[in-house]
Amino acid sequence: MFVVPVNPIHQFKGCDLLSLNVFLAVAAHASFREAGKELGITASAVSHSIKVLEQRLSVRLLNRTTRSVSLTDAGERLAATLRPALSSVADALQEIDSLGGIPSGTVRINSSEGAIRLVLQPVLARFLREHPQVHLDIVCDGKLSDIVAHGFDAGIRLAEAVPQDMVSIRVGAPVRFAAVASPGYFAARGRPAVPQDLHGHDCIRFRFDSGAIYRWEFERHGNAETVNVNGPLTLTDQPLMVDAAIDGIGIAFVPDHLAANALSDGRLERVLEAWCPAYPGLCLYYPGHRHVSSALRALIAMLREALQNDPQHESA
Template sequence: MHRSGLTELEVVMAVVRRGSFRGAAQELGMSATAVSNAIAGLESRLQTRLFNRTTRSVALTDAGQRFVARIGPALQEIRQASEEIHSDSGEPAGTLRLNVPNNIGALFLDELLIDYMRRYPKMRVETVSEARMIDIVAEGYDAGIRLAESVPQDMIAIPLTKDLRQRVVATPDYFARYGTPETPDDLLHHQGVGMRMSHGGIYRWELERRGERYELAVPPRFATSDLHASIRVVKAGLGIGFLPELYIQQELDGGELVSVLDEWAQPFGGLRLYYPGHRHVPPGLRALVALVRERGVYPHAPLADIMA
C-alpha cells in the first residue's frame, strides 16, 4: 500500500467512530480538509467508494462495512504491538479506547477512569458514548461497557455494578394530584416521562411479577434520550418515570421521589466491562481490568460479597 496508507486507515476508523469528517479531524488533530483528502485518496487507490456522503451525514457503503470489519482488528493489533514496545518500563503506556453507553456519567468516569489516569500517567483514555451496539473489535476499541444482557457471548465480561432495577417513581406532590397507581394498567392514565431509544421509538416499560409480564407504552408528556433530563423532569413533578434505581437512590432515600409497584420491578444484570477473550490483552486494558477487580462493583463492596 501507499506509504501513508496506515494513516489513511486510522482516518477511516476515526470517521466510523465519530460519524463525521469533522469529528474525525478533531480526534486526530487534523483539518477536515486533510481527513477528506485522505479518504478520497484511499478510495481512489482502492477504486471503491467507502463512504456515502451528504451535506448532513456520512455512512459506510456495503464495501466500506466489509473493509472496516477487516482492517479494524488489524489496526488494533498494530497499535497494541507499538504500545507494548513503549511499555518497556513495565508501566502501561499508550491509548485506551472505550465504547460506553450514553448517560453513564459519574458511575464510570468519576468512579473509575479518573483513578485509572492518576495511577497510570502514561496512559491516554478516549471514550465514545452512544446508544447503538457496535462490534468493538471491528471499530477499533479496546473494550466496551454494556448491560450484561447485551454483551456478546464470545467476550470476557467483568461486573462494574450490582444487578440493576428500574423503579416507577414520581414526586409525592404528583401522586397527591393525580393518584397513586395500584396496578400496571393504571400507568396508562398517567403523564409519563419516556426514554427515546436509538431506533427512534419510545422505550416500553417492562414490568414483571411471578411470571406475569407487561410492556407498557405509557403516554409520554416528555420524551428524551437523556436520562438525566428525564430525572430532572420527574423531580420537577411533571410526570411519572421508569428510572434506574442506581441513579435516583438519594432521592428515594430522602423522600424527594416515591416509588410504586415495587413488586413489579424485577432486577436484571448490571453494567459490564467487556473485551475480546481470544486476543492478547494490551497492558493498558489489563491495568483497567485489575483496577475494576480491586475496587469491586459499584456501589462499592467486595466482589466476593456481591457474587456470594
C-alpha cells in the same frame, strides 16, 4: 479489477500506517468529517490522505458526492484485507508494550453517559494519577455502537446488551429500576397497583439516541410485562426525568440510584416496587480475539476493585 501489486513494499514505499488507518476510518464512518474526529485530524487532511493513497494504488477507493461517501468494489476489497492485518499489527504492538510492565498508550472506550458517570467517573482521577502514561479516550454514545467496526478497545453496557461473541467483565452492581412520582402527583391521581394501570397515568418517557422510545419492563414471580406508556413529556436524559417527576409532571421509570436522594427526603415515592426486580449490572466488554493491552488490563483491575468496595455489590 483491483489487483494487489506483486511487490507491495515497493508500491507502498513512503506510505505509512496512518494513511491506511485513515482509509479504514472513512470506510467505517462513510464520512471524512467523522473519520477525522476519530483520528484527531481535519476533514481536509483525511481527504488529502485518501487522495494520495488512491494515486499510489492507481485505483479509486471511494465514491464521493456532496452528500455521501461510499466504498468502490476495490475499496471494499482493500478494507476487508486491511482490517485483520492492521488489527494484528496493533495487537503485536500492544503485546510488546505490555512486556515493559508499565501501562501506557491510548484506551478507547464506548459507553453511554449514565454508565460513564456510574462506573468510570468515580475512578478516573485515581486511575490517571496512578498511570500517567495512559490516555483514556471515552466516547459517550447511547446507540450501542459496534466497538470493533468503530475502532474501540472496549465498551460498557448492561450485561444483557453485551454481544455474545465478546469477553464480558462485570464492573457494576446490580441495577434496579424504580417507578417514582411526587407525593402531590399520587394524591391527585392515585397509585397504579399493577403495571397495566400505568395506561391511566401521565408517564415521563425516555427516548434512546437511536430515536426509539423505551417500553417499561416489569417482572414479578417470573411473569414479565412490558408497557408502552404515554404522557406529556419525553426526555433523553434520565436525571432530568427525576427532576420532572419531583416537579409533579408524572411517573418516571429510572435506575433507582438516580432517585435515591429524592426518595430518602420524601420528594419522590415508589410504586410497583414488587414488580421491579434487580438485573445484572454494567459490564466492560472487548473482543475475545484481541490482545488486551496493559493499559486496559490496569483499568479493568481498578474497576473490579471499585466494584468489590461498592456497598451495593452482591457476589454472584
